[in-house]
Amino acid sequence: MEQCTLYGVVVAQGGDVWFANNGANALVRYTPGTATYTFFKLSTTSAGLYGLTLAPAGALWFTASGSSTNYVGAMSP
Numbered sequence: 218m219e220q221c222t223l224y225g226v227v228v229a230q231g232g233d234v235w236f237a238n239n240g241a242n243a244l245v246r247y248t249p250g251t252a253t254y255t256f257f258k259l260s261t262t263s264a265g266l267y268g269l270t271l272a273p274a275g276a277l278w279f280t281a282s283g284s285s286t287n288y289v290g291a292m293s294p
Contacts, residue, residue: 225269225279229294237266237279244269244279246294257292 222239229235234247243256244266259266261283268280278291 222265224265224267227269227271227277229271229275233294235269235271235277235294237269239265242266244277244292257294259290 224237224239226234226236232249234249236245236247237243238245238256241256241258242262243258245257246255247253248255259281265282266279267282268278270278272278272291276291276293278289280287280289
């Protein structure tokens with residue numbers, strides 16, 4: 218069974234809920250209106266996704282630890 222560890226829950230202006238899912242190595246968007254989950258898998262393998270925040274313009278920023286280094290990433294949903 219895959220371990221699912223959740224970090225950094227944030228809610229966007231439109232009501233979508235974002236969180237980091239370490240077990241899936243993905244950022245996840247939950248849309249309450251349709252009760253759906255959308256997984257955005259990271260292109261690099263990470264040992265853990267931790268911090269998560271939304272910028273005023275809507276970009277989603279996150280921190281992660283990799284096998285040899287820690288890093289900061291961003292995506293525009």
